[in-house]
Amino acid sequence: MQHRKYPFIAGFLVLPVALYLIFVIWPYLQTIGYSLTDWQGQSQTMNFVGIDNYKALFSDDVFMTALTHNLLLLLFLPVITILLALFFAFMLNVGGRGAVGGVQGVRGSALYKVIFFFPQVLSVAILIVLFGAVYRSDGAGLLNGVLIKLNLVSAANPVEWLNDPDLVLWALLAIQIWAGVGFYLVLFSAAMQSIPKDIYEAALLDGAARTQTFFKITLPLLWDSVQTAWVYISIFAMDFFALVAGLTQGTAYGGGPDHHSEVMSTYLMRNFQAFGKSGYACAMGVVILLLTLILSAITLRVSRRDRIEF
Amino acid sequence: MTLLTSQEVDYTFLVQARPSKGSEMNSANPVNPDVNRRALIKSVTAASLLAVPAAGLLSACASSGGGTSTEKTGTKTETNPFGVNDTAGLDIVIFKGGYGDAYAKSFAKLYESKHKGSTAAVSSTQDITGKLQPRFNAGNPPDVIDDSGAQQIKLDVLYKNNQLADLTPLLDAPYIDDPTKKIRDVLQPGTIETGSFADGKMRQLSYIYTVWGFWYSGKLFKDKGWTEPKTWADFMSLSAEIKAAGIAPFCHQGKYPYYINVVLMDLIAKNGGLDYVKRIDQLDTAVWDEAPAKTAVEALYEIVTKGYLLPGTNGLTHIESQTAWNEYKAAFIPCGSWLENEQLKATPSDFDMKFMPLPSLPGDKLPFEAIRAGAGEPFIVPEKAKNKAGGLEFLRLMLTKDGSGRFAAAANSLTVLKDGVGAEVKLRPGTASTVVALKAAGSNTFNYNYPNTASQFDTDLGDASAELMAKRITPAQWLQRAKTAAEKAKKA
Numbered sequence: 093m094q095h096r097k098y099p100f101i102a103g104f105l106v107l108p109v110a111l112y113l114i115f116v117i118w119p120y121l122q123t124i125g126y127s128l129t130d131w132q133g134q135s136q137t138m139n140f141v142g143i144d145n146y147k148a149l150f151s152d153d154v155f156m157t158a159l160t161h162n163l164l165l166l167l168f169l170p171v172i173t174i175l176l177a178l179f180f181a182f183m184l185n186v187g188g189r190g191a192v193g194g195v196q197g198v199r200g201s202a203l204y205k206v207i208f209f210f211p212q213v214l215s216v217a218i219l220i221v222l223f224g225a226v227y228r229s230d231g232a233g234l235l236n237g238v239l240i241k242l243n244l245v246s247a248a249n250p251v252e253w254l255n256d257p258d259l260v261l262w263a264l265l266a267i268q269i270w271a272g273v274g275f276y277l278v279l280f281s282a283a284m285q286s287i288p289k290d291i292y293e294a295a296l297l298d299g300a301a302r303t304q305t306f307f308k309i310t311l312p313l314l315w316d317s318v319q320t321a322w323v324y325i326s327i328f329a330m331d332f333f334a335l336v337a338g339l340t341q342g343t344a345y346g347g348g349p350d351h352h353s354e355v356m357s358t359y360l361m362r363n364f365q366a367f368g369k370s371g372y373a374c375a376m377g378v379v380i381l382l383l384t385l386i387l388s389a390i391t392l393r394v395s396r397r398d399r400i401e402f
Numbered sequence: 403m404t405l406l407t408s409q410e411v412d413y414t415f416l417v418q419a420r421p422s423k424g425s426e427m428n429s430a431n432p433v434n435p436d437v438n439r440r441a442l443i444k445s446v447t448a449a450s451l452l453a454v455p456a457a458g459l460l461s462a463c464a465s466s467g468g469g470t471s472t473e474k475t476g477t478k479t480e481t482n483p484f485g486v487n488d489t490a491g492l493d494i495v496i497f498k499g500g501y502g503d504a505y506a507k508s509f510a511k512l513y514e515s516k517h518k519g520s521t522a523a524v525s526s527t528q529d530i531t532g533k534l535q536p537r538f539n540a541g542n543p544p545d546v547i548d549d550s551g552a553q554q555i556k557l558d559v560l561y562k563n564n565q566l567a568d569l570t571p572l573l574d575a576p577y578i579d580d581p582t583k584k585i586r587d588v589l590q591p592g593t594i595e596t597g598s599f600a601d602g603k604m605r606q607l608s609y610i611y612t613v614w615g616f617w618y619s620g621k622l623f624k625d626k627g628w629t630e631p632k633t634w635a636d637f638m639s640l641s642a643e644i645k646a647a648g649i650a651p652f653c654h655q656g657k658y659p660y661y662i663n664v665v666l667m668d669l670i671a672k673n674g675g676l677d678y679v680k681r682i683d684q685l686d687t688a689v690w691d692e693a694p695a696k697t698a699v700e701a702l703y704e705i706v707t708k709g710y711l712l713p714g715t716n717g718l719t720h721i722e723s724q725t726a727w728n729e730y731k732a733a734f735i736p737c738g739s740w741l742e743n744e745q746l747k748a749t750p751s752d753f754d755m756k757f758m759p760l761p762s763l764p765g766d767k768l769p770f771e772a773i774r775a776g777a778g779e780p781f782i783v784p785e786k787a788k789n790k791a792g793g794l795e796f797l798r799l800m801l802t803k804d805g806s807g808r809f810a811a812a813a814n815s816l817t818v819l820k821d822g823v824g825a826e827v828k829l830r831p832g833t834a835s836t837v838v839a840l841k842a843a844g845s846n847t848f849n850y851n852y853p854n855t856a857s858q859f860d861t862d863l864g865d866a867s868a869e870l871m872a873k874r875i876t877p878a879q880w881l882q883r884a885k886t887a888a889e890k891a892k893k894a
Contacts, residue, residue: 134538134555135563228722229656230714248713255656255717255872341657341717341868343552343861349872350865365531367858368559 120381126374133370145375155376158347158354161261162330165355166387170325173269174318177276180208182306184277185284186292205281212274220338223267227253227339254339257352264335264353268328276321283317284310312397319395323388330384333357356380476791483575484791484798488519492792493544495534497551498526500740501610501779505812506548512799512808513792520792529553538565543784545793549606550779552658556857557599557606557780566605567783569597572794573604578802585801592849593777593818600855607797608777610809611816612738613757613836613847614664615773620754620831622649622730630758632770634701637761641710644733652705653712653732655720656871659864662702665736666867668760668774669698671848675767683851685859685892690885697763699870699877706873716872720744728753738778742832743814755832757839771842776849777818816840858894862887 127145131138149155184197184204198204214222226234229252236253239245253263287310295305311318332355333345340346340353344366347354356376364373478485492513496506503526510522527533531553537543538555543565549555560566573586573594586594590611597604623629626647631637641651655661671679674694681689689695705711712732715723721744727735728748735741742755749755762770781800783793799805806822809815814833816823823829829837840847853860866883869875875883 132559132563133535134560134565136539136541137563224719228714229717230712230722230726232722233714236714248709250714252714252717252872257874341659343658343660343864349874350869362861365535365553366556366861368556368562 123374123377123381126371127378129371131371131374132368133364134368138371141371145372146379148372149375149379154351154354154359155356157351158356158359161353162332162355164261165265165329165332166326168265169268169272169329170322172265173272173276173325174321176269176273177280177321178311178314178318180204180273180277181280181284182310184208185281186302186305186310205278208277209274211271212278214271216271216334217338219267219271220335223335224339227263229253229255255341255349257349260340260348260353264332264339267335268332272325272328276325279317279321280314283314287313315395315397319392322395323391326387326391327384330380330387331355331357333361337361480576480581482795484571484794486517486520486791486795487789488517490520490789490792492520492522492546492789492796493787494522494524494546494796495530495544496524496526496548497530497554497779498528499551500738500744501813501815502743505809508808508812509796509800509805512805513796516799517792517795522792522796531555538563538784538786541786543787545783545787545789546796547782547784548609548779549782554780556854557782558855558857560782561599561605565785566599567785567787567790567793569604569607569783569794569797572607572797575794575798578798579804585798588801588820590777590818590820591845592775592847596777596849596851596854597780606780606782607800607818608780609797609800609817610740610777610779610813611775611818611840612740612778613773613775613840614668614738615736615757615759615839616734616761617727617737617741617832618734618756618758619730620756621752622733623756624754628733630756631761634704634761634763638704638708641705641708641733645710649730650712650715650732651710652734653715653718653723653727654736654871655718655723656716656868657719659868661720661736662871663860663864663867664738664774665760666698666702666870667850667863669701669763670695671774671850672760672766672768672772673697673763676848678767679848679850682888683855685852685856685888687885687888687892690881690888693765694767695881695884696877697765699880701763703870703877706871711871716868724748739815739833739836740813742830746814753831755830755835757832757835759839759843768846768848771839771844772846772848773839773843774849775840775843775847856891856894859887859891862890 126138128140128142129138130141130145184201186197228234228236230250231237231240231247233250233253236245236250240247240250245251251259254260291309291313292305295309300308336347336353336355336358337345340348342348342351344362345358347358347362357380360373360376360380363369363376476482476485476487492510494506494510496503503524506524506526510524513522514520528551530547530549530551534543534547534555538560549557549560557566573584575585577583577585577588580588593608593611594604596608597606599605618630626644628640628643631640644651654665667682670682674689674692678689678692678694712723712726715726715732718726723732724735724737724741724745725748726732728745728750739757742749759771759773781797783790783797787793800809800817801819803819803822806817806819807827809817810823810827810829810833814830816833816836823837863884866875866880866887870877870880
């Protein structure tokens with residue numbers, strides 16, 4: 093049985109691995125290749141320029157600004173999303189009071205689970221249209237309309253959410269958190285539910301309050317899921333293309349008022365398509381890849397803990 | 403995905419001994435995590451050692467060779483100067499923007515009627531780069547492209563990569579409505595220059611003759627007793643009146659800096675004259691220190707400082723701001739002459755859209771009637787197109803009275819064909835007022851070429867203009883940024 097198992101498994105794996113190699117790995121290799129040239133994106137004539145593109149990248153102010161923004165997102169997006177998701181998951185699974193065994197969610201948990209997951213179902217294009225209307229910069233925008241009605245903002249000076257250099261990145265961060273919490277809520281919910289109830293019962297018998305239960309029992313047992321979520325959200329924070337490209341000001345993929353919401357991926361696309369500096373853009377792509385790999389590796393290493401088996 | 407409540411899950415199976423579940427990332431057994439780490443470091447080192455020699459190979463094998471296209475051509479005759487093969491299909495890609503694509507479908511039918519047996523297929527999109535960049539790279543581009551819009555493939559990039567066919571055969575071909583004339587004789591002045599590149603050959607046909615300026619509602623102005631301001635001082639005092647009447651004097655398409663940048667560059671052009679325009683096109687850095695640029699920027703900044711902007715306009719998209727203007731929330735909006743067609747559904751039937759040139763500044767070298775007018779909406783025939791002859795013939799058919807009339811009726815705009823719109827074509831009020839303005843301008847039209855030759859310079863100027871309108875930089879800082887952008891573009 094052992095000998096016949098491997099060809100059988102390999103037979104099933106051939107097609108998915110081939111697809112992966114052709115559509116994921118081969119483009120990666122091509123990008124690395126192109127990044128060493130001065131390809132302009134519209135034909136196959138180009139010259140080999142070695143690492144000139146990489147040297148130019150590090151003296152490019154706009155790229156450095158974009159990198160800073162990605163790092164800011166990297167700092168805030170995982171933390172806030174995971175904290176919110178953990179809090180909600182805890183509330184919806186364990187946070188209720190007074191049930192048999194003391195372990196149930198708050199009242200209405202089943203309904204909340206559906207509502208909180210709903211934003212995750214919306215595709216990013218819908219998010220862009222939706223939040224374009226919410227953040228619209230005149231009185232017809234949802235936020236501005238409400239603020240004007242409450243007299244917190246004057247109608248002659250509405251808040252230009254997506255046009256204000258100090259607000260734009262945070263406005264986009266808020267959208268992503270709103271859309272992302274639902275998924276991680278479900279992830280943590282599923283993980284929480286696999287924690288045996290007798291552990292909670294034991295804690296309750298010992299007189300643990302809700303917060304103690306959370307930090308001493310739930311969080312450590314959930315740590316694998318939290319680690320996964322952290323890495324996954326970090327990878328997304330290094331990208332963050334769609335919201336910036338769709339919602340912010342500027343020709344060719346936005347970037348916010350004067351590069352104040354620029355991220356590496358939008359700068360890459362602008363160079364790739366609009367400026368005809370496709371080789372340069374590929375170098376950017378390789379840098380993004382390396383940064384993401386290194387950050388993921390560091391995150392995994394730093395957040396490692398002894399696994400508790402139960 | 404059904405979420406089980408805590409009561410339903412049976413936990414007994416978990417209590418049994420089983421290998422650790424958990425993160426998919428860490429597949430080694432927890433007793434010796436170092437094994438996994440060592441394996442990781444080993445594989446990373448191995449990969450990086452391979453990377454160095456592979457780099458050279460990669461750049462070579464990264465690019466796949468472009469395909470060769472075989473062109474089917476027929477015989478060249480008097481009536482078929484490009485040798486179009488009637489059995490060959492024609493692949494047309496149109497940018498579906500303010501002008502729509504109904505005109506292109508009309509042209510396709512015209513082509514099919516003149517070349518029996520051929521099929522002309524029109525596909526339209528808003529993402530020209532997204533759809534066509536891969537085809538250019540693979541060597542099988544369409545036969546005719548309307549390369550326009552926010553996702554336009556920059557023409558300077560296509561030119562540098564030898565992807566644009568020379569349109570000189572088109573220029574020397576007979577004009578269908580009067581075969582004694584050549585096409586080059588019946589184009590509006592400036593069309594050939596706009597379409598030419600560094601090697602002096604025309605490689606893009608900018609088909610639509612667009613004018614740029616301020617637009618307002620004739621009905622609103624008649625009701626309130628306002629008249630077109632001819633000088634900037636008049637414009638400012640009229641704006642004060644408009645603001646007092648509870649309407650915002652001015653709005654613009656803030657999300658896309660292109661629009662307000664056109665206003666600024668046009669004010670500069672009228673104040674500095676045609677030589678000044680040429681110097682800006684050549685990326686001369688000294689122009690930004692001279693008076694015309696300074697006068698123009700400061701005049702535009704007055705609109706901001708005096709509070710004449712529609713609140714929130716700096717963040718509105720083109721449709722949002724133009725619709726607000728249609729709803730009488732603002733009096734003036736800058737735009738090109740595609741405005742009427744783009745806002746066809748939103749404009750009230752009695753709006754009476756009117757076009758006016760930009761008001762004059764003191765010391766203007768060009769008269770009030772001078773407007774930015776140019777051939778826009780570039781049509782190109784790719785060098786590697788399968789039916790290049792068909793592409794050229796399609797363009798020639800567009801340049802007939804029949805084609806021009808169809809375009810004016812479908813897209814409410816003028817073409818570069820001289821006297822292309824006969825008296826029998828009924829134009830809407832906006833388009834009609836542009837015809838009047840163009841006649842009044844006569845030879846006093848101008849147009850910039852740097853957007854075609856220096857896209858990054860154009861983007862930098864746009865960014866700066868957006869900051870100016872948001873009151874985050876001063877006119878002096880705008881001038882400094884323009885100068886820096888010109889220096890950077892010159893070096894590139």
